[in-house]
Amino acid sequence: MTYALSPETLEWQRKARDFAEQLIPHEEAAEFNEGLLPKEITAGHRATGIELGFSRMDVPREHGGLQLPMLDQVVVWEQLGRVTNALSWCISEAHSWMYEACDAAQIEAYIKPIWTGEKTECYAITEREAGSDTHIETSAVRQGEHYLISGEKWFVTSANKAQFMFVQARVPDGQGGGEDALFFVDVDSPGIEIIDNPLFGHNFASHHPTYRFDRVRVPVANRIGAEGDGMAYTKSWFRRERLMIAARSLGAAQRMLEMATDWSKERVVGGQPICEHQMIQTMLADSLTDLWGARLMTYEAAKMQDRGEDLSVIHAHCSMAKLVASEMVNRVADRVVQIFGGRGYMRSNAAQRFYREVRVDRIWEGTSEIQRLIIARSLLKRGAERLIG
Structure with a gap:
């Protein structure tokens, strides 16, 4: 089926x-x-x-x-x-x-x-103390027809490839009452400095550097929407990114499962393919079942958007899909490395690369713990029937 x-x-x-x-x-x-x-x-x-x-x-x-x-x-x-x-x-x-x-x-x-394909973007949202806690310290102070943006942004994914950033900053005395605004900021603007470019567990051409903004002049025309709208737009971005992280997790898990299934048929131990061993069968069965459940949830979250259902309910379902799929793919990666044995720990094996790469999916765009808080708060506010029928 x-x-x-x-x-x-x-x-x-x-x-x-x-x-x-x-x-x-x-x-x-x-x-x-x-x-x-x-x-x-x-x-x-x-x-x-x-x-x-x-x-x-x-x-x-x-x-x-x-x-x-x-x-x-x-x-x-x-x-x-x-x-x-x-x-x-x-x-x-x-x-x-x-x-x-x-x-x-x-x-x-x-x-x-x-x-x-003329330009590449990146998102400068996360800060030293503003990851799961979304209280932004980077400020945007208006002076005439410009804002002066000051602060630090961490983990700016793909910034090394980008021509401009979406920058979220707090407008202390603005019309939004000290709330966040979102801006287009060209990466070569005076006052922007890379202060760190940390190495991570994966080998991506896209880096995740740390930037310091020192009174960077940004035209008012580069503000996206009104002052105070920044977090609303960021939530729109989060909904999509969380759903697509779930989608990518499905693809990664299926490829790993296919690899492990094929290998288990080829690898002979004790005179028989290891797929005949019940412990291997258990890992394959659990992986298939995990994948199927996460796929159903992710596809349904997408279809809810296509049906035009309530945005607040969709927001919770995107969090559910990301939570379930990102946790699932980590379990699958662990099992598949185990099925391959020593070969599964070689960097030339895709299982080992996935094992490192999918770990971050439980962290970025909201940790698994934050997704659980979003889901629980939606449940307490709307009830189970409103969320899942």
């Missing part, structure tokens, strides 16, 4: 799977070269992804996009999740919420270039 998908969705699945299969042969080269591939290869992957439409899946049709159903987008990112070393990050995506938040000039200058 498989989840019922439309012919259109299945076609997007096929396109994404074929694209992933083009990337997979380059994983080892990236792993042993700090995540990097030759520029011409990366440029070719980027051009192919854009040509296939992956960068404008969520863009409204009136702005030149495809405006795909959310389920189709999840299916695409599920297939791209089969690839290690973040090689599928060769494309950037513009999101539908950006077209609701930004004015025409901002769309032309910043949003359209994301999906055409």
Whole structure:
């Protein structure tokens, strides 16, 4: 039995799977070269992804996009999740919420270039003391037709590839009453300094540096929406990112399960394939069952958006999908490394790369603990029947 998908969705699945299969042969080269591939290869992957439409899946049709159903987008990112070393990050995506938040000039200058491939963005939200605690200390003080932004931003993923940032900052005395605003900030603006570029457990070409902002002058025209709207837009970004983390987790888990199943049939111990051993069968069965449950939950969270259900309920379901799928893929990765034995701990084995890479999915875009708080608060406010029927 498989989840019922439309012919259109299945076609997007096929396109994404074929694209992933083009990337997979380059994983080892990236792993042993700090995540990097030759520029011409990366440029070719980027051009192919854009040509296939992956960068404008969520863009409204009136702005030149495809405006795909959310389920189709999840299916695409599920297939791209089969690839290690973040090689599928060769494309950037513009999101539908950006077209609701930004004015025409901002769309032309910043949003359209994301999906055409002319510019790459990054998100400067997290701070030293503002991760799970979302109280932002970075300030944006208005002076005439500019804001002066000061503070530090941590873990600015893909900043080394970006031309501009989405920066969230608190406006102390603004119309939002000291609430957050969101800004476009060009990475080469005077007053921006990289103060650290830490190494992480994965080998990605996308880095996660720390930036200091020292009275960086940003035009009022670069503010997204009104003062006080920053957190609302960030929540829109979180909803999508959490759902796509869940989708990528599904793809990673399925590839690992396929690898482990094939290996267990080939590997002979004591005169028989290890798939005949009940302990191996238990790990395979648990992985398959975990994957199926997480897929059902993730697909349903996407379909809820396609049906236009209540946004507050969708927000909770995106948290549920991320929680379940990211925890699931970590369990699968652990089992698959164990099934491969010593070979599973070799960096040349995709299982070992996944084992390192998927760990962060339980942390970024809201830790598993934060997802549980979001879900519990929604339950206490709305009741189980409102959330799950």
